[in-house]
Amino acid sequence: MLIEFDDGSPFANGGAAYNTLPDYEHSDYVVVMVELGEQEESVGLWEAVVHTAIPYLICPPDIAAAVGINAGAPDQLGGVVIEGRLVPGRIYKGAKLALLADEDKGASVRLPVWAFVPDNGDDLTRDDLPKIYLGMANCLDRFQFAVDPYEGVFYFGAEVTV
């Protein structure tokens, strides 16, 4: 059952159950599955951490190269503070992110976001979490989303005009 506004219009296009990491039994980070890149043909499914305290879609260099995010010139040099450390890297506008829905929970959605690729993948120091982060600014703020912590479902909705 997808969430609806009072007028019956859908809040969410789709949803998917999520895992929590680093501990499956406790609510730590919400981890969802996504597809990345421009390709019509999937390069693979990836785990991504929902992290509202950082900006951008953060993608380490090896994954960015595999899905073609950093194939062109960067739009801007930048940095991101992760786990208290300032990590330098490059910003790519218009990277494609597909939020994947479970088959009984609506449809998946693909939309453009800003990707941040750290200069050094080792700067993403946590080895108990996936290395892809869905940050808030220029990524999660592009669509409506909601978390149902009781059912463990991440809902994602219509694209927000920016």
Next chain:
Amino acid sequence: MPDTLARDCGTGRPFKYMARRHHELPRYAPNAPRFDRHRRLYERFKKQLEELRRRRHESLMARLETTAATGERRAFLNAAREMPWARSGAEDAARVIDLAFRIGAPTVARYIYDEVAKRHTDSPALQKFARLFEPEERTARTLPANATLKANREWLKAHRTEYRGLWIAVRNGALLATSTSLDELIRRVGNTTNVLLTQA
């Protein structure tokens, strides 16, 4: 007092002598000396205010540079908040936008751009950010749901810790391959369509 003042006060004819006392001035301009003093004070205060603003601007720019270099994000954001962007020049704004990106504050960068760019539409320093901040089209596409997610999630929940530190490939709830590097894993799997690739 120059006789031009008397002419300006509307007598229509010049004074024959310099006025030295208030009562020697024409009746209709008794406050002229006071106004003149106020005007001079105003000019002086205006200069002082401009000097104070200039010093404050320089001090805030120095704080922004320092905090960006040392990675003090909170202090950087505070300095950016204190800066009167409505009066700032394009060059300084462009520099701080660049710093804001480098310290991971893209929303601050956009705010400064929006505040300053509308007054400096021809600035080359700001035009380099124009493409970055130009409005993006709504290009979301709906795709079919993925029937394999649940099986992959369940497999990870049950087996992830057995492969700690390795890259793993899982398709529809079945392990395909493991490797120490992503490149090697992709080579081993071949067709990665609908294959979950992750580091355990």
